[in-house]
Amino acid sequence: MAGETTIQKRGLLLINTGPGKGKTTAALGVAMRALGSGMRVLVLQFLKGSWDYGELHVAENFNGNFEIRQLGRGFIKVGGAETDPEDIRLVLEAWRTSAEAIASGEWDLIVLDEILYAIGYGLLDAGNVAAVLRNRPEMLHVILTGRNAPPELVELADTVTSMSEVKHAYTKGILAQRGIEF
Ligand code: ATP
Numbered sequence: 001m002a003g004e005t006t007i008q009k010r011g012l013l014l015i016n017t018g019p020g021k022g023k024t025t026a027a028l029g030v031a032m033r034a035l036g037s038g039m040r041v042l043v044l045q046f047l048k049g050s051w052d053y054g055e056l057h058v059a060e061n062f063n064g065n066f067e068i069r070q071l072g073r074g075f076i077k078v079g080g081a082e083t084d085p086e087d088i089r090l091v092l093e094a095w096r097t098s099a100e101a102i103a104s105g106e107w108d109l110i111v112l113d114e115i116l117y118a119i120g121y122g123l124l125d126a127g128n129v130a131a132v133l134r135n136r137p138e139m140l141h142v143i144l145t146g147r148n149a150p151p152e153l154v155e156l157a158d159t160v161t162s163m164s165e166v167k168h169a170y171t172k173g174i175l176a177q178r179g180i181e182f
């Protein structure tokens with residue numbers, strides 16, 4: 001459009017949300033693309049912890065340029081007064097780790113995987129997250145994943161994709177398959 005400035009190079013904020021499969025795996029696809037472009041990639045996984053995901057083993061092969069850290073327990077008990085204090089503690093610690101990594105200038109892409117679930121469960125404040133993301137280093141790309149992205153993060157983001165479920169094997173009773181789901 002006439003009169004509009006074209007921005008050449010900058011860090012983007014992306015959100016992968018929605019009820020369909022593909023939020024985390026799309027972020028890992030971008031991670032692969034970024035690594036192939038010589039970038040340094042950090043994936044911080046909120047809530048995840050006990051499953052042996054295939055991607056954890058891929059990260060071992062990138063000489064420190066690709067790190068995936070699981071910062072949860074792999075399950076979570078939520079629901080008002082029933083929220084386990086340990087889950088609250090782990091999420092707040094994961095957020096502190098995230099904010100430090102964002103400010104560190106060490107990474108070109110940071111994926112905050114499942115962070116939108118932590119916000120959705122009321123364990124993390126969307127406003128705090130938005131404030132840190134707004135002040136991040138100019139060239140840092142960040143991807144947030146999880147269902148139900150809150151409006152203020154959608155507003156802040158540059159690219160937001162909602163995965164819609166057309167079909168999922170699970171509804172036919174097919175359990176999670178190695179290499180596809182984990
Ligand atoms: P993936 O990690 O496969 O990209 P995702 O990040 O979009 O999935 P999550 O909400 O993080 O989805 O849940 C991860 C697990 O739940 C995966 O095993 C995935 O296959 C499964 N899953 C995702 N969407 C659905 C759905 N609509 N119905 C049933 N299971 C689902």
Ligand code: MG
Binds near residue numbers: 024114146
């Ligand atoms: Mg996911």
